[in-house]
Amino acid sequence: MFDTTPEPQPAVASLLANVTRDDIRRDPFPHVVVRNALPQELYEALAKSMPTAEYISERIGKPITSNERYNYMSEMILGDPTMAQVWKDFVTYHASPAFYEEFLDLFQEDLLANLPTAEDQVGPLRELRVGRRNRDTFETHDILLDCTAVINSAVTGKPSAYRGPHVDKPYKLYGGLFYMRLPEDDAVGGDLVLYKYRTEAHKFYTSASEYGDNRFDIDPSYVEEVTTIPYQSNTLVMYPINRLALHGVSVRSLTEHQRRFVALVGDLQHHLFDLAL
Numbered sequence: 001m002f003d004t005t006p007e008p009q010p011a012v013a014s015l016l017a018n019v020t021r022d023d024i025r026r027d028p029f030p031h032v033v034v035r036n037a038l039p040q041e042l043y044e045a046l047a048k049s050m051p052t053a054e055y056i057s058e059r060i061g062k063p064i065t066s067n068e069r070y071n072y073m074s075e076m077i078l079g080d081p082t083m084a085q086v087w088k089d090f091v092t093y094h095a096s097p098a099f100y101e102e103f104l105d106l107f108q109e110d111l112l113a114n115l116p117t118a119e120d121q122v123g124p125l126r127e128l129r130v131g132r133r134n135r136d137t138f139e140t141h142d143i144l145l146d147c148t149a150v151i152n153s154a155v156t157g158k159p160s161a162y163r164g165p166h167v168d169k170p171y172k173l174y175g176g177l178f179y180m181r182l183p184e185d186d187a188v189g190g191d192l193v194l195y196k197y198r199t200e201a202h203k204f205y206t207s208a209s210e211y212g213d214n215r216f217d218i219d220p221s222y223v224e225e226v227t228t229i230p231y232q233s234n235t236l237v238m239y240p241i242n243r244l245a246l247h248g249v250s251v252r253s254l255t256e257h258q259r260r261f262v263a264l265v266g267d268l269q270h271h272l273f274d275l276a277l
């Protein structure tokens, strides 16, 4: 007989539980970096049951290539009977109205300082109807959150940057990256680099994303590096999105290891700002 007793699962805690406005760094744009964001026991439970690139690749139908991105979105995690309950609880909380409120408690002031017309466009941020991506729609909700397990596959052939300097899509209210680096991962690079513009005269270029919308990247000659946030386990980086929120991923050396993180997003129906193209 199999032992069908489920393993005890640690209670879910918020990634923002111990973060305050005093933790916000404003150079080159408002963001927080939170080391040991989750209690160790919870982090380990998530880390040991995180899906691999191969697992996600098969379920989303995207073949494995070097240093590509494989997203396992909350709705897929919740509908997957083999995913650990701790993952289901984790993504449920981090795509919930309660988490959105925590985000606003932390970042509302900074967000509005950089996007002063945001509330004229979408209404009071505190009153937005919060839904979850792929479960709810903009017919009934104003912002759709997601909490996605993400893997960058092994780097083969030649070293590469998954993505150079860019600004996240202007209809997203915030970005969050929660790093879940494997203990055996000895690859060099894959860090998050924050940039500022070198001059006002800069240009973005767009490219089609796999989701049928546009990505906004910028030629590295228009930006300069300000700081690098190392890719480390149990570390959260979070920021409201605006035209100053320039970032990219540094070149990752050849490695058999997968780069693991959780991506947090809140999608609005329309762009909140424009990027000069």
Ligand SMILES: [Fe+2]
Pocket: 166, 167, 168, 175, 247
């Ligand atoms: Fe990004």
